[in-house]
Amino acid sequence: MIPATAFNLLRYALPEVIVAVTGLAALTVDLAFTQGRRNSVRWAAAGLTACAGCVAAILVLLLRPLPGALADGMLVVTPLTQMVQVVLVAFTILVALLAVNSDFTHHIGEYLGVILFATAGMMVLVSTQNLLVIFASLELLSLSLYILTAFDKRSPRSSEAALKYFLFGGMAASFFLFGISLLYGLSGSIELGEVAAAVTSHPITPLLAVAMVMIVTGFGFKVAAAPFHLWTPDAYQGGPTPSAGLVASSSKIASFFVFAIVMALGLSAEAGALHPSTATWTPLLVIVATLSLVIGNLAALAQTSFRRLLAYSAIGHAGYMLLGILANNANGLRALVYYVITYALATLGAFGVLAALEKEGVDQIRDLAGLARRAPFLSFCLLVFLLSLAGIPPLSGFFGKFYVFSAAYFADSGLLWLVCLAIAMSVVSLYYYLRVLKQVYVRDSEGEPIATPLLTRIVVGFMALLVVAFGCFPGLLLNWIGSALATIPH
């Protein structure tokens, strides 16, 4: 046991501290030094500050691996959490770089600051095994995301989406907190291991069932699983593009990771270790996964707005990823982390393309008609992202699905029907992704060629490259996840 002194706390939470301080620094740089300059200068200054801080945090994470647990699981640092944190911070850099060329707001320092606070919230979220800290950091994340969604003050849609997001999120959070209090009442603890020991020692009671459902409600809201998905289409459509990208990418990574950790370590038998056995919550998650798969993929078919289509496809993808949690073993967790990272890359990439087209006012799918002639590079990247989301080999989306499906099937062959449903739904999903690509590549348009900033093209191209690379060589990412996972007992 490492004593929870202030010094130790600082030592173990150094990356989070760096990111939070960077948020303040970006704010200070913008407010104190570049006020009154042109927007592009302000974005550059604040953006550089933010990226520098993030790079510093990544370097600290990579160069100083420091596993340990502090203060009854309030801060648990393992190679796995550090790896996920590296990914989260990297995504923050990508989002910040995509935001730099936009002009929806004059509050530049605030915008980047809030993004960094959200990142700090996500980082704490993945490196704790204490329910109360999970709740607090989840709220830090959620509040930041509400603000980010509302940031485009000139657009009524943005405020409306944020308000709906906030109301829905507030209710989900209160259920979640209620669930935590019930669990505390049942077990007398808020540390995941002790909770697990108490709740799995006797058969399920109505109280425990309610508590579990409430916990799942809280996380289901964060990961946009049906039936807790209603806020998603509005937030994706209404929020500024970089904000929606953040909601769709790194927030998903952090939420799914902590969701899996809580379900595996906190609510199933033999706490403290990942193990292959059927958990009591399996029927619950099976329902949620089924609903997400069916509602997400079928509703996406009927969308005419590209962003709403991405939102419903996100709901469908949440269904696939729940299969990884249902596997409830190390294999499943590895598949889930691989899936969520590659999924986040492809989704953020699609939002990056949208960000580049922001001045064109692209919202409807038909606005994309003939894009291949007007912006061939962006169109090609969009092709890579959407085909990866549809799960076409050799792109990374295919292997994500493959690993998740096989993990679920090998862990519990009773899930075979759900795997089959998921495969059928991924066929359905191909249809609506191809509808978008058909507009891009088959339809004609008279529009002029679209000039996109070089930085945006570099960032989007880089993400497309990663999607291809992780698909052709899944070992790059899998080995990293696997070696990080090997340190967790199972």
Add this chain to the structure above:
Amino acid sequence: MDWIVRYLWLIPVLPAAAAAVIAFLKQGRRRLAATLAIGSLGVSLLLALIAFAHTLAHPALEYQNHNWLQFGAEWIRFGWLLDPLTAVMLVMVTFVGLLIFIYSLGYMAHDQNFTRFFCFLALFAGAMLGVVIANNLLLLFMCWEVVGLTSYLLIGFWFHKPEAAKAAKKAFIVTRIGDLGLFLGMMWLYGLSGTLLFYDGGAGCLEHTAVAAMAAHGVALGLTASSAIGLLIFCGAAGKSGQVPLHVWLPDAMEGPTPVSALIHAATMVAAGVFLVARMYPLMEATTGGGPSSALEVIAWVGAITALLAAFIAVGQNDIKRILAYSTVSQLGYMMLGLAVGGVAVGMFHLITHAFFKALLFLGAGSIIHGCSEEQDIRYMGGLRKLMPVTFATYAIAMLALCGFPLFAGFWSKDEILHSAHLWSISSGPFYLGAVGAFLTAFYMTRQVCYAFFGPRRPAPRTVAKPVHESPPVMTWPLIILSIFAALLGFVGTPAWPWFQSFLEGRALALNFGAFSGGMVSLMVISSVIVIAGIAIGWWLYGSKPITRAEEPDALERVQPQFFRALGQRLYIDEFYDVTVIAFSRLCARAFQWADRWVWNGAVQLVAWCTRMVSHFDSLVDAHAINAGFDGGSTGLAQGGRLISRFQNGRAQNYLRVLGVALVVLALILFWSHAG
């Protein structure tokens, strides 16, 4: 130079990467595309030479394996290897390929799809080099299929010509039939040995443990598992290398641009099948007792029959490239025969020498076609000896090498095949087939040269005859370089100084003139006599009195019109396939189409209808419930101030209601599922 093994992957990756870059270039960037393709292959040639030098110093097999994909608990591993066989093939492919790339600069100069052409060529080179260095049958198979794809793309490069499009399809489909066998063999091999890595520290599928186990494992009809797998893999090789009965695609493939015919359908790709057999040789030759395995017996017979049959058909052809195509099929038969009766070194030696002189023949033919305004029929050529002196000289050297005229490259390599066939313990049949084939080879090549280069000029009446001109230096220089090799390359593998054979087999090398003795010399004399007789008869029939008119019947046609016409019609093999295999598959297709239309389509339509209904329902919900509230919200906001009240009356409440209902329902279900 040990680093070369570690970086061997660069050799195929460089041209492949060049192809990827060229694919994104605009059509107008001709110079850049050509520079990229030629430059990357040039660097590959350099690396291949370094690798070759490395194997000269360390002939032992070296390999590197890496994890690639994980399936369940198993990693699929791939890797590359470097041994003398690989090194020789690498140098041959990159060197011949580079010359042909340069030649294409001239040949394709007026084609509007120049960049696309170089993209495909570079992709082909990358895939072919991948086949050569692969240390995993799966990786080899993947590169093999890319090679097949590029072959399809390049044969059909002038896709606006219907024959070219048809030939491309035919090539693709016929080779796919062979590849099915290869695929089955690969699966079976994986099932028995548990790995597709060739060499893996004793655990690979070509290493002693696995091969011995498979040789001892009997299957039906007296075949061992190793022979059965070997034969399945040979199916793939037969498809790619145009062995009877899958040879029908290769002559049609001549519809592609001539550099393609030279590179893919003469020197490199068609040799991939021979290379595959050589690579899998430990598996092919494995027996528990002594003597040749049944797989090698079959290969020997197939090779010998191919060698003879294709030589026969070549006699009756009039298209300059088709003659060469059938000659290629025939020579590939010799290579297979050589592999089966004499081992890797014998077959590979002929492969290497053949690559040089056949590439030279094709490039020479290209030069003729280019010079004669796209005329391909030898009856309408004539008299080119004076008009195209460089082409004539180099073509004559290549022709002598192909015939096996004493001291030229083909003499040494073909002689060795015939010698091994003569000593074969099973039967002397292949030897006699091969000997007759050698006679025919000399005969049809003499006929072709007489028609094209001697006699008066006989331009086709239908075309406007432009003056014939010698090709530009960018095309003749590759011819000259290749002709040096065609003449002299044989001396690296003479019986007295078998450097090539000892290099491939890792034996000590000694200069030994004693090898020219007894049976060896008498066989050499016999084969020389055969070749000279073939050339003499050919000259007597076609050269001694010049052919003055294009329309006059062929010398053979006057004697045996029926037989000659059958040869001209390629012995009706295509027609035979039409009424058997293709008719049968048409019948099946019709039956399946009926089932598809009336049985399956109904089911699919039903499912599609259900899906449409569900998605309509969803879209109704989306449009009327969610979007209506949304629009209502926006309108309210636009009017100002009443947002909150709107929300309290509108959708947000219902969102939250859904949350509450979901909570209750889920809790009940969870509890009941455990209580019940």
